[in-house]
Amino acid sequence: MRNIKLFLLLLIVAVALVLVFVVLLPKGPKIIVLHKDDFKETVYALEDNSISLTTYETELNKDILRLRSSSELPLKEQVGIISKILKKVPRERQFRTFFIGRLINAFGADRTLSERLSLAADESPLWDTVKGCPFTGHENQCVKEIANQTMIYPELREMFARHGYEIEVSGVEKVLIDPQTKLPYDCMTWFSLSKP
Numbered sequence: 161m162r163n164i165k166l167f168l169l170l171l172i173v174a175v176a177l178v179l180v181f182v183v184l185l186p187k188g189p190k191i192i193v194l195h196k197d198d199f200k201e202t203v204y205a206l207e208d209n210s211i212s213l214t215t216y217e218t219e220l221n222k223d224i225l226r227l228r229s230s231s232e233l234p235l236k237e238q239v240g241i242i243s244k245i246l247k248k249v250p251r252e253r254q255f256r257t258f259f260i261g262r263l264i265n266a267f268g269a270d271r272t273l274s275e276r277l278s279l280a281a282d283e284s285p286l287w288d289t290v291k292g293c294p295f296t297g298h299e300n301q302c303v304k305e306i307a308n309q310t311m312i313y314p315e316l317r318e319m320f321a322r323h324g325y326e327i328e329v330s331g332v333e334k335v336l337i338d339p340q341t342k343l344p345y346d347c348m349t350w351f352s353l354s355k356p
Contacts, residue, residue, distance in 0.1 A: 189241055191248050204245045210268065211238060213245050215253060223256040225249075225353070231268035238267050239315040246323055255353045258320075258327065264336075264346040276312035277303065278343040284310070292342030299335040303344050307332070316351070325353045 190207040205212030214226040231238050260266035264274040281287040284306045288295050294302035307329040311317065320327045330352035335344050 204248045225255040225258045227260045229268040235270045235272040239319050243319045258351040263349045274345050278345045280306050280310035281343045292337050300332045303335050304329050304332040327351050
């Protein structure tokens, strides 16, 4: 009789634990989908809107995936959330461009990509650290080459590969150069997305 009581008690505890960990605890961040018919776009976002991906229904922008983040999380955690958000986008949607806006605040408070760009330029034979400009050509093209050659975005590359895309910086505009270090630290950044 004592063994039966012990068994029933253990069974009740096990069921209670399953309920707590499977039913009651959240299963990751809640993602909402907001269709904005006036703007012909759909926003896939965390419930607090700190990280979102926007898709567009216009012919001109239908291949663009737009990131917005005001998150305080580190880059690696944000990329994990972006991957979860991307899973909510219908699979039949195909993208050719990933636009993150300004590199320095593309991932909210995390400045990892901006810091990597500066470090890469400092070590690059393409960048003149004395004058604060490329040795040849325009800074937009130079920063694009540095970003791709040194792969300042490995987390994005890995994440997009899991979703069936190859990624590389395809466009850079409005490069900002730190007047003291003479290194680029920010720019408007576009990535091309392609199927392998």
